[in-house]
Amino acid sequence: MDKKFCIFDMDGTLVDSMPIWKSLGKDYLEARGHHPTQAQLAAMGPMTMLEGAAFLIETFGVEGPPERIIDEMHAVMENHYRTDIPLKPGIEAYLNRLKGEGAKLCVATATAEPLAMACLERLGVAHYFDFILSCETVGKGKTQPDVYLEAARRLGSTPADTAVFEDALYAARTAREAGFYTVGIPEAAYAQDWPALSALADETILDWRKAL
Numbered sequence: 001m002d003k004k005f006c007i008f009d010m011d012g013t014l015v016d017s018m019p020i021w022k023s024l025g026k027d028y029l030e031a032r033g034h035h036p037t038q039a040q041l042a043a044m045g046p047m048t049m050l051e052g053a054a055f056l057i058e059t060f061g062v063e064g065p066p067e068r069i070i071d072e073m074h075a076v077m078e079n080h081y082r083t084d085i086p087l088k089p090g091i092e093a094y095l096n097r098l099k100g101e102g103a104k105l106c107v108a109t110a111t112a113e114p115l116a117m118a119c120l121e122r123l124g125v126a127h128y129f130d131f132i133l134s135c136e137t138v139g140k141g142k143t144q145p146d147v148y149l150e151a152a153r154r155l156g157s158t159p160a161d162t163a164v165f166e167d168a169l170y171a172a173r174t175a176r177e178a179g180f181y182t183v184g185i186p187e188a189a190y191a192q193d194w195p196a197l198s199a200l201a202d203e204t205i206l207d208w209r210k211a212l
Helices: 018-030 038-044 049-058 065-082 091-100 114-123 146-155 170-176 188-200
Strands: 005-008 104-109 133-134 162-166 182-185
Touching: 005 091, 005 146, 018 038, 018 049, 018 065, 018 162, 018 188, 038 049, 049 065, 049 104, 049 146, 091 104, 104 114, 133 146, 133 188, 146 188, 162 170, 170 188
Parallel strands: 005 104, 005 162, 104 133, 162 182
Antiparallel strands: none
């Protein structure tokens, strides 16, 4: 595909933050005396921060409102985004090549836009993207196509002309079902889903350093 319009997931695709995100809900609950099951943690995976906070209140009786829980989790993640979360190896060169070819790039992420921007600016790659769009801004997680459709609208493209780079199977499936060209990216946190993701995706990139 001629990648003139590209939508990148951030966590697990551009940056190596998934180990921290995967443990955030568990660490938050255990610090408050709760012991979530693996099924409960898995259920939280696709949720936005707002959906996840509501889940914690309903399932574990965590004191609300949801906005307070989100603020506390944001504070933990903001520290990581501002200090120690690294880029995936080779991604900067890949972005630089796309921009050099005239592509329009954006980020569509479940992470709040201020946190995403703080991370990408620190890592020196924010300037490659026309904008960052959060699922929280559109009000829907990546089990629904809203964030991709709005990103394409802002890029001035159509789904068929737009590549979506994703490491999560459920997100890639959503994008593909909405008509986007999907590029699967391996992520250790989702290793069990890689066979299905690689079969679903129109293309896979196993290593950004070898994708140039």
